[in-house]
Each structure stands twice: as C-alpha cells, then as structure tokens.
Amino acid sequence: MSRSLANSNASSQSAHRLAMGLGLTYMSLLVLMPIAGLLLRSIQLPPGEYLRVLQAPETMAAFRLSFGHAFLAALFNTVTGVPVAWVLARYAFPGKRLLDVWIDLPFALPTAVAGIALCTLYGPHGFLGAPLAKLGLKVAYTHWGVFIAMSFVSIPFVIRTVQPALLNLDPSQEEAAACLGASRLYCLRRVILPELLPSILTGFSMAFARDIGEYGSIIFIAGNIPGETEILPLRIVHALECYDYAGATVLAIAMMVASFLLLLLINLLQKRQTS
C-alpha cells in the first residue's frame, strides 16, 4: 500500500517536472527568446545612440501620445465596458446573443479593416464625422482618432473579463445586503464592485497593453504627423524604412521597458486587491 503510494508520488512528481519543463520551453521559444534577442542587440549600441533617439522631440511626443492615449482609452473602456458587461450578464433582451458575439469582433477583425471603417465613419464626410465637424470637433487625422481607434480595438478585453466575474457573483450576497437595509447604490459600491475589482483591473491592464501595441487601425485614422499624431509603433516602422536599425531598436527597447514597468505596477495593485 505504502509502496504503491510512493510510486504514484514519484510518477506524479515526474509529471510535474515534465509539465513545468514543457511550459518553460514554450515560454522561452515564443516570448523570452525574441525579447532576449532584442535586449542583446540593444546592449551592443553605444549610449550616444539612446540619447540621440530618445531626446528627439518627435520621440517624446510619440511616447506621450501612445502611453497617454492608451491609458485614457483603457480607462474609458473600463468605465463603459463594465455597464455593458452588467447588461449582458443580468438582463435578457432580444438580440442579446447577437450583441454578445458582436463584442468579440474587434478581436477578429483585421486592424486595417477597423482603421478604414473608423476613418469612413469619423472622416469629415462620415456619418458621425460630419455632425461632429459641425460642432467643431475634428476626429479623423487628429489625436481623437488615436483615442477612438484604441477604444475600438480594446473594448472586448474589459467586457470579456468582467462578464464571467459578474455571472459568478452569488446572488444571495446582494439579497443579504438588501435585507440588511442597503440601497442598491450602497450594495453596488460596497458589495458588488469590490468583488469585481480584480477582474476590472485585469480587463483594464489587458486593454491598456493592447492599446500601446496597436498599430494597424490607428495609422489609418491618426493622420500620422510626426510630433503630433504619430504613435510610437509607427515611429519604429519609420526608422526601419530609413534603415535606421539602431534607432528602431532603441525605441523598441524603451517601449518594452515602459510597458513592462506599467504592467508590473498594475499586477502588483491587483495582488494587493485580491489578498
């Protein structure tokens, strides 16, 4: 008896090792190696290169635009996405299934198609662009275009992370709060939102990460004026087109480090929330 138990222990241990080994191998091949290659390339560059590229006013502007607007778009998606997830999780209405599938489309749509569609919609003669232009708000070919494109591509991340969490909420918790005299608003603030916070943060950080990296849809609608509406990924592409490999590497490294630090920060925040 004890012998067979020991045997099964040993075999489960080797299974653990195998799973761990496979996981780490895939992780290395798919994620770590390309990034390590980039890092390797970056340490071969003279420090002067870094200063030359990063101190350029266009680079600084692109940094502000990419990270600033990614943050705003993710925030906007969180504020709007949570109510959408709520409606999908809580209410029954005709066409709900269709809407549920519709939300995933930004995941699947080629980003160029999204960019062109948004450009048509928000362009000076577009369905939304024309009335907005009358009100004095130009969307296409301005930084608002960047914001719109980012919001479009990343909204599913928030909805798809918050929706299952909402479905998993125990309805008796809300009933208990109501029985104890809490108003709906109080219940939302003190019972429901704290339960959802970890998934809201996850949705936010995924949307944020996606927005930083987004390229295809934005370049169609942003106008791409260096120093004004040019996003960081486009600057990298421009550098490559000019055979400025060093410049492209520097930008890529800087972007990666900044993204990593920001995502790490969100992750830590989340840890603190859940523990």
Added chain:
Amino acid sequence: MSIIINNVHKSYSGSHVLKGINLTVNTGELLALLGPSGCGKTTLLRIIAGLEPPDEGEVLCNGLPAAGSSPQESRIGFVFQHYALFRHMSVFENIAFGLRAKPRAQRPSEAQIREKVEKLLELIQLEWIAKRLPSELSGGQRQRVALARVLAVDPSVLLLDEPFGALDAKVRQELRHWLRERHADLGVTTIFVTHDQEEAMEVSDRIVLIHDGKIEQTGSPDDLYNHPVNPFVCDFLGLVNMLPLHGKTLYLRPHEIALESAPLPETCPATITAIRTAGPMVQLELRADGHPVTVAMTHEQFAKGDFAIGKTAHLRPLLEREFG
C-alpha cells in the same frame, strides 16, 4: 411581530411550488417549516422575507401588507443557507454592514457602531475573530457571524434558511441549543426552514409540515409526533410500522407495540429476524405475515422477555392509530 399568510400561491416556469398556504405566526414564536426537499418551504420563507412576490395571496406583518415593501422597510432579518457573508469584509465589517448602510440621518456614530458590534461578537462568543475574513472561519463560526450580522439591525422577525444544513453533527447539536437559548433571551419571532424532523422537534415551539406545496399539519412537536393527521405526517416525523391487523391498517411507532410470549385476542404472530441495541432502547426486527415490523423496548423489558432470532413473538398494539 405577527405574520399572517393568506392563501399564497407561487409557480416557477409552470411548476406549482406553493398551492394555497394559510398560516399565522404569533409574536415571539419559534416556528419550524419542515418538509422534504423541494416541498416549497424555502420559497415560502423567501416570500415572507419579501425577496420574492407571491403570485396570489398576501403576507401581512402586524396586520399590514408586506407586499411591495422591500425587506429593508419591514425589518426582517434573513439568514441564508450558505450564510452569504461578504467575502472581502472582515467579521467586524460584516456585522457592522447593516448599521453603516443606514441613511445618514439614522446612521449611528462610529463609536455606537463599534459598541454594538462588540456586544454582538460577545453574544456569538467570537470576540477574538473580529478581524478575520469569512474564508478563515469554520462553518459554525460563519453561521454565528451571519446571525450576528442580521441581529445588528434589530429585526422584528428572524428568518433562517436551513440554518444548520451545512454543518457537521456535533456543531449542529451545539448550535441548535444555542439558537434556542438566544431565542429565549431575545424573544424575536423566528421562523426556520429544515428538512430534518429531529431538528424541528428539538428546536421549535411549533412545526408546520409542508409537502408538495401544501401544509399537511401545523402543531406542537408533540401533536405532530403523537397525533399525526395522516400517514404522510406520521411517516415523516419518525419510523412507523404499517401493521395490518384484523382488517384494519394501524400506523404504530416502534415503541407503541408490545411483544407477548403467548397469543392474545388482539395480537398477531411474528418471527424475530434481528436484534440490535440502539442507545437507550433495544430494537427488534420482525416479520409478520410478510410485513417487516420494528419494535423498540427498554433494556429492562428486553431482559425480562425471552427473545432470540428465529423465535416467534406476538405483536400487541398499545394504541389504535388508523387513518380512514
């Protein structure tokens, strides 16, 4: 607070869960809603709480209609089967929830809240776990915290859904006792749901036995056990023998049958198939004319008689209970 339930009906997607419930709950009473799973007892409790509206009929609290008023207005405390404690709040904050949720004008000061919560923690004998999260408590502790959380808002009615269902036997026993004592101290009208007839008899003043959406019988534990109105009640409240005797069918509990060594006019013969000691009683299994019969007697009675497996004994009913 007294509660009057008038002809309440409820259906869920076609199935008729409650079929005309009429019931009066007196002020200060400790009442058990007893019945098999799926009989509608929890639904009835939720309707009394105002968590669900009845399809038909009404619930009157102190003579006033409870319909339309949400639980927060009618001061009803509901303890959920799985406690529904707020997972991200400490025990202290869970208990303080109802006080903090009050509108600003009625909300007690922080010091008053602290004092009240500490008093309740003392009542549930868990002062030392105030800072813990619900996930760090045992089942029995969670149950008591859930009760304290409800008591914090001074409910005039306490509703408990299967309060001991998820606990192990020993904790159950302790909590039953504890609940009885708290009820005696506080005198709050209390209704609890259970499927365990022993629990209902041990804890409550009065039992309402529900079966298939209808009330079968209402009465004291003694009434239901000794004077059941139909075979279902008789069978649900405890072991019963259906004994066909002289053209009648008698419903007799194991201790309501005596064993005689010689036949008498009112007896019928049976063969002993098993003998076992069940705590304070000795239980004998017999077969009479193909029917299994269980008889219970004291150890003293057992020692006096001459009983052994395979021997014949004569069953003598000690009372005549039959249902037309």
